[in-house]
Amino acid sequence: xxxxxxxxxxxxxxxxxxxxxxxxxxxxxxxxxxxxxxxxxxxxxxxxxxxxxxxxxxxxxxxxxxxxxxxxxxxxxxxxxxxxxxxxxxxxxxxxxxxxxxxxxxxxxxxxxxxxxxxxxxxxxxxxxxxxxxxxxxxxxxxxxxxxxxxxxxxxxxxxxxxxxxxxxxxxxxxxxxxxxxxxxxxxxxxxxxxxxxxxxxxxxxxxxxxxxxxxxxxxxxxxxxxxxxxxxxxxxxxxxxxxxxxxxxxxxxxxxxxxxxxxxxxxxxxxxxxxxxxxxxxxxxxxxxxxxxxxxxxxxxxxxxxxxxxxxxxxxxxxxxxxxxxxxxxxxxxxxxxxxxxxxxxxxxxxxxxxxxxxxxxxxxxxxxxxxxxxxxxxxxxxxxxxxxxxxxxxxxxxxxxxxxxxxxxxxxxxxxxxxxxxxxxxxxxxxxxxxxxxxxxxxxxxxxxxxxxxxxxxxxxxxxxxxxxxxxxxxxxxxx
Amino acid sequence: xxxxxxxxxxxxxxxxxxxxxxxxxxxxxxxxxxxxxxxxxxxxxxxxxxxxxxxxxxxxxxxxxxxxxxxxxxxxxxxxxxxxxxxxxxxxxxxxxxxxxxxxxxxxxxxxxxxxxxxxxxxxxxxxxxxxxxxxxxxxxxxxxxxxxxxxxxxxxxxxxxxxxxxxxxxxxxxxxxxxxxxxxxxxxxxxxxxxxxxxxxxxxxxxxxxxxxxxxxxxxxxxxxxxxxxxxxxxxxxxxxxxxxxxxxxx
Numbered sequence: 001x002x003x004x005x006x007x008x009x010x011x012x013x014x015x016x017x018x019x020x021x022x023x024x025x026x027x028x029x030x031x032x033x034x035x036x037x038x039x040x041x042x043x044x045x046x047x048x049x050x051x052x053x054x055x056x057x058x059x060x061x062x063x064x065x066x067x068x069x070x071x072x073x074x075x076x077x078x079x080x081x082x083x084x085x086x087x088x089x090x091x092x093x094x095x096x097x098x099x100x101x102x103x104x105x106x107x108x109x110x111x112x113x114x115x116x117x118x119x120x121x122x123x124x125x126x127x128x129x130x131x132x133x134x135x136x137x138x139x140x141x142x143x144x145x146x147x148x149x150x151x152x153x154x155x156x157x158x159x160x161x162x163x164x165x166x167x168x169x170x171x172x173x174x175x176x177x178x179x180x181x182x183x184x185x186x187x188x189x190x191x192x193x194x195x196x197x198x199x200x201x202x203x204x205x206x207x208x209x210x211x212x213x214x215x216x217x218x219x220x221x222x223x224x225x226x227x228x229x230x231x232x233x234x235x236x237x238x239x240x241x242x243x244x245x246x247x248x249x250x251x252x253x254x255x256x257x258x259x260x261x262x263x264x265x266x267x268x269x270x271x272x273x274x275x276x277x278x279x280x281x282x283x284x285x286x287x288x289x290x291x292x293x294x295x296x297x298x299x300x301x302x303x304x305x306x307x308x309x310x311x312x313x314x315x316x317x318x319x320x321x322x323x324x325x326x327x328x329x330x331x332x333x334x335x336x337x338x339x340x341x342x343x344x345x346x347x348x349x350x351x352x353x354x355x356x357x358x359x360x361x362x363x364x365x366x367x368x369x370x371x372x373x374x375x376x377x378x379x380x381x382x383x384x385x386x387x388x389x390x391x392x393x394x395x396x397x398x399x400x401x402x403x404x405x406x407x408x409x410x411x412x413x414x415x416x417x418x419x420x421x422x423x424x425x426x427x428x429x430x431x432x433x434x435x436x437x438x439x440x441x442x443x444x445x446x447x448x449x450x451x452x453x454x455x456x457x458x459x460x461x462x463x464x465x466x467x468x469x470x471x472x473x474x475x476x477x478x479x480x481x482x
Numbered sequence: 483x484x485x486x487x488x489x490x491x492x493x494x495x496x497x498x499x500x501x502x503x504x505x506x507x508x509x510x511x512x513x514x515x516x517x518x519x520x521x522x523x524x525x526x527x528x529x530x531x532x533x534x535x536x537x538x539x540x541x542x543x544x545x546x547x548x549x550x551x552x553x554x555x556x557x558x559x560x561x562x563x564x565x566x567x568x569x570x571x572x573x574x575x576x577x578x579x580x581x582x583x584x585x586x587x588x589x590x591x592x593x594x595x596x597x598x599x600x601x602x603x604x605x606x607x608x609x610x611x612x613x614x615x616x617x618x619x620x621x622x623x624x625x626x627x628x629x630x631x632x633x634x635x636x637x638x639x640x641x642x643x644x645x646x647x648x649x650x651x652x653x654x655x656x657x658x659x660x661x662x663x664x665x666x667x668x669x670x671x672x673x674x675x676x677x678x679x680x681x682x683x684x685x686x687x688x689x690x691x692x693x694x695x696x697x698x699x700x701x702x703x704x705x706x707x708x709x710x711x712x713x714x715x716x717x718x719x720x721x722x723x724x725x726x727x728x729x730x731x732x733x734x
Binding site: 453 | 549554581583584587592595596598603615668681
């Protein structure tokens with residue numbers, strides 16, 4: 001049964017057709033109603049550009065096992081329905097697969113095995129490759145180096161990635177082939193169709209540079225390793241990673257850098273990939289330590305049908321001077337001796353934001369007097385804390401308590417907190433604390449340190465003071481004393 | 483094996499020493515201890531103090547807001563950190579520990595590293611990682627339960643590295659830890675006593691190598707923390723403190 005997709009909207013037009021529908025004469029762009037009239041048994045699926053794009057992204061990522069520079073071509077709106085495609089910049093990569101033709105053949109066979117009918121072209125420029133992939137001879141996808149100009153000249157103007165409006169305009173002028181277009185003076189074209197015609201021609205000839213923007217920015221420090229046979233056993237993956245880590249760390253040492261973030265990407269046989277990442281609290285280039293950090297995420301690595309390539313990248317690096325390694329360090333057991341290693345292990349498992357220390361802040365308000373600092377920051381001098389007694393736990397937010405106080409300004413004699421009544425044996429206070437006037441308009445707080453009859457000690461405060469005309473101020477429990 | 487005359491006191495003492503040697507943190511050359519500085523407590527502990535390289539349990543019977551257990555733990559940690567000039571790791575359960583209060587018990591904030599496992603993550607793992615790291619002076623973990631396996635793992639890690647692990651345990655204890663303490667707040671003497679130190683009733687409810695008394699505990703003391711000298715000392719015997727509050731309440 002022929003299958004087509006159609007976009008939603010007031011006028012529904014076909015966006016893509018399958019080979020069966022194509023054979024019946026359906027083309028992208030025709031109305032759904034017309035198509036249904038022509039082929040009553042037509043299946044129309046809703047167009048989903050998001051899913052299409054996601055699939056292309058996914059494929060572009062998979063193509064990174066051929067080249068690190070792969071990108072999605074988001075071109076839309078060919079008259080013949082040519083949608084987007086993939087760019088692969090294989091400069092310097094073809095020899096790894098036995099030449100351009102072999103690389104392309106391998107890529108096409110594997111894409112077809114995954115169920116993607118495909119066309120491809122290799123040329124000196126991106127524009128020429130695009131044209132040849134769509135309008136060239138499928139049997140000969142590789143344009144000879146330097147010969148693209150003659151071959152391209154015979155193709156229709158649509159091969160130049162021109163918008164459909166321009167293509168029809170050119171056709172009306174009788175300019176049907178690239179050769180004819182190239183012979184016309186540029187100035188007239190510019191006046192009539194804008195700069196796109198000249199630009200596309202220059203891009204196809206290679207006069208103007210065209211950069212493709214790779215999907216994943218290439219890290220400066222990056223190691224690839226392709227395996228002759230796909231690997232799947234955790235021990236094999238670990239051994240491969242350890243060797244790659246050694247090389248990466250040697251590279252970093254040469255550059256006097258240490259990495260703060262390490263990414264491992266596993267490219268699986270079924271065109272999917274999995275990415276693992278760990279961070280370090282300080283720049284590091286110790287393979288064993290980094291490998292220990294990776295051990296836990298590695299347990300979650302799903303090898304699937306096998307991993308054919310591993311990529312190790314250090315996207316975030318920082319300067320790290322060369323330190324002479326001592327003999328003792330070499331002979332010391334690898335089991336975490338240093339604090340940095342411990343912080344890295346804890347941070348990667350718990351999250352670095354869950355690892356912290358305390359530092360003082362200039363404020364009388366108890367909850368603002370302490371700030372958190374990252375645990376990895378160098379140990380500061382001891383903070384200066386207020387001389388008055390402070391609790392061990394500071395409840396956030398303070399919890400309201402019901403109190404009984406004999407006099408408005410006296411400390412309470414009993415209070416109820418969490419449904420439990422505490423009779424106060426002794427109280428110390430008040431200690432009056434004011435918030436910063438520029439920050440808060442809260443009233444002053446009168447803090448009392450109280451002890452109940454069981455010997456438990458608490459920090460209570462009264463929010464504001466008694467006024468004859470206002471409501472009674474509330475009492476709060478703010479802290480627990482030892 | 484020769485037959486042993488059971489009643490002989492020397493033999494008994496000898497046997498006790500042998501058992502203590504067997505049960506002590508073995509495989510360690512340095513039987514380092516942390517003395518409390520209170521002769522009465524140190525005398526009861528067979529090691530003359532709290533042995534490092536072992537798991538100790540501090541029962542927080544009052545739940546999360548048990549200030550006394552928390553204070554005792556902070557005090558021990560502070561002494562550990564300052565003696566060795568190394569940081570300590572606190573595997574917390576909530577974010578509300580207050581650094582000024584810890585500092586007043588001798589645990590400076592520059593020596594304190596906090597780790598707070600999120601939901602669904604056990605603190606045991608972080609505690610064990612800390613216990614293996616010799617760059618730490620000590621590890622404390624606030625745990626809701628300490629099952630035998632986790633406790634044994636912590637004990638082994640601590641023994642291998644010499645880093646003491648304190649488990650601030652809110653659940654039931656088990657016999658893996660070398661010592662178990664129960665701390666309760668005690669009415670302090672601060673209205674009439676200058677200094678205003680806090681008092682705790684410290685109960686050693688289990689200690690390996692020591693039998694328990696009829697009450698089911700090893701020993702119990704009333705201690706006082708002095709803010710001025712930053713030392714623990716035995717408090718004067720209470721008894722004159724129970725009557726006055728009642729009288730005051732009746733008056734109020």
